[in-house]
Amino acid sequence: MLPTHGRATSQDPETQLAHLGRAPAKHAGMVNVPVYRGSTILADTLEEWESRKTPDNPMASYGRFGTPLSRALEEAVCALEGGHDTILFPSGLSACTHTLLGCLQAGDHALITDNVYGPTRTFAEQVLKRLQIDIEYFDPADLTGLASRIRRNTRVVYLESPGSLTFEIQDVPAIAALAHSVGAFVIIDNTWASPLYFKPFAHGADISIHAATKYIVGHSDALLGIVTANERAWPCLRSSAHHFGEIAGPDDIYLALRGLRTLAVRMRRHWDTGVQLAQAMACHPAVERILHPALPGHPGHAIWKRDFHGASGLFGAMLKPMTRAQLSCLFRNLNLFGIGLSWGGYESLALPIDPLPARCASDLDCPGVLLRIHAGLEGAQDLIADMTQALDAALNADSESVRRRHGAPA
Numbered sequence: 069m070l071p072t073h074g075r076a077t078s079q080d081p082e083t084q085l086a087h088l089g090r091a092p093a094k095h096a097g098m099v100n101v102p103v104y105r106g107s108t109i110l111a112d113t114l115e116e117w118e119s120r121k122t123p124d125n126p127m128a129s130y131g132r133f134g135t136p137l138s139r140a141l142e143e144a145v146c147a148l149e150g151g152h153d154t155i156l157f158p159s160g161l162s163a164c165t166h167t168l169l170g171c172l173q174a175g176d177h178a179l180i181t182d183n184v185y186g187p188t189r190t191f192a193e194q195v196l197k198r199l200q201i202d203i204e205y206f207d208p209a210d211l212t213g214l215a216s217r218i219r220r221n222t223r224v225v226y227l228e229s230p231g232s233l234t235f236e237i238q239d240v241p242a243i244a245a246l247a248h249s250v251g252a253f254v255i256i257d258n259t260w261a262s263p264l265y266f267k268p269f270a271h272g273a274d275i276s277i278h279a280a281t282k283y284i285v286g287h288s289d290a291l292l293g294i295v296t297a298n299e300r301a302w303p304c305l306r307s308s309a310h311h312f313g314e315i316a317g318p319d320d321i322y323l324a325l326r327g328l329r330t331l332a333v334r335m336r337r338h339w340d341t342g343v344q345l346a347q348a349m350a351c352h353p354a355v356e357r358i359l360h361p362a363l364p365g366h367p368g369h370a371i372w373k374r375d376f377h378g379a380s381g382l383f384g385a386m387l388k389p390m391t392r393a394q395l396s397c398l399f400r401n402l403n404l405f406g407i408g409l410s411w412g413g414y415e416s417l418a419l420p421i422d423p424l425p426a427r428c429a430s431d432l433d434c435p436g437v438l439l440r441i442h443a444g445l446e447g448a449q450d451l452i453a454d455m456t457q458a459l460d461a462a463l464n465a466d467s468e469s470v471r472r473r474h475g476a477p478a
């Protein structure tokens with residue numbers, strides 16, 4: 069039997085990744101669903117046209133409502149996440165913003181975790197507030213603080229666990245219980261864990277967002293957002309997407325579905341390499357502290373162990389205070405780590421980030437520079453060697469400049 073679209077939730081994730089969202093019998097036997105380009109979808113008869121326009125079959129009437137290819141990716145991710153239905157957006161940020169707009173209206177109150185993805189926070193500040201939506205941020209580690217902020221008109225509690233800059237893990241089941249006591253929707257940006265390592269609906273979330281740009285696409289060659297909702301939240305999400313006319317491009321959808329097939333092997337390797345690299349960096353004299361939920365010293369480690377099935381390759385490294393010259397020396401000496409935004413591709417990245425100005429939580433005491441590291445698919449020992457020599461060079465750059473300043477021989 070050739071596999072067809074379907075929800076095989078009892079299977080291993082690896083098996084699901086290989087078989088979900090495929091329908092060779094409908095596509096001339098092709099293993100992969102081909103790229104569908106199209107706006108107009110023709111009907112043979114007036115009766116067929118009318119029958120297609122039923123509310124439960126909107127995609128059959130116009131390209132903007134989806135194609136067999138977009139449906140294949142939506143069904144695959146929906147099954148992996150364990151939700152009711154899924155919809156695609158042209159970028160991860162578009163997925164975040166339209167989900168918020170779909171759930172909120174003037175007069176509503178939204179609680180957003182303080183460690184949220186920066187552009188999502190900017191959207192809340194500059195657009196949601198203008199629409200008379202009351203926005204408040206909460207410390208992701210402080211459940212009591214969150215409980216005291218929940219109001220009767222709280223409509224959304226927005227999470228990102230762990231945050232992609234500062235890596236705080238949130239207690240999603242406990243937060244969901246608080247949010248649901250007033251009927252609020254729990255929205256989680258699940259990008260860090262991918263659909264494999266955190267199952268949001270099993271932990272009480274109502275909506276789960278992926279910047280598929282990151283691990284699902286996996287090759288830094290497309291932008292895409294994917295949002296899955298449970299039955300209660302689905303009408304808000306679907307109408308928001310349709311009213312705004314958001315539609316992802318067919319080539320990007322194809323690349324995401326193709327990326328999904330290898331997600332498990334890539335994630336397993338990002339996880340292993342990330343932990344090895346983080347452990348090696350933790351021992352380096354230039355490093356103050358590592359922010360990685362899979363390491364036992366991390367404040368969210370116990371919840372990570374309880375709720376997650378694995379870790380991605382993205383983590384933080386707080387450096388001891390160093391000069392600007394030392395920092396640029398560090399980056400000059402990195403050969404295998406690219407300097408750039410995004411993450412989740414096969415290639416390693418390193419970037420200095422400034423998580424502090426936007427945050428109200430004060431637990432993140434960072435005297436030096438915070439680096440965000442993405443461990444790619446290169447050899448772990450090569451990455452460790454490259455990072456170690458660059459950190460060494462940064463330390464030596466300081467002693468050289470100190471020697472020069474004090475007139476000592478080099």
Ligand SMILES: *Cc1c(COP(=O)(O)O)cnc(C)c1O
Pocket residue numbers: 159160161162164185228232257259260279280281282291292293410
């Ligand atoms: C990158 C990212 C986004 C936005 O995704 P884009 O596809 O770049 O728009 C949203 N949330 C998180 C956590 C991200 O890392």
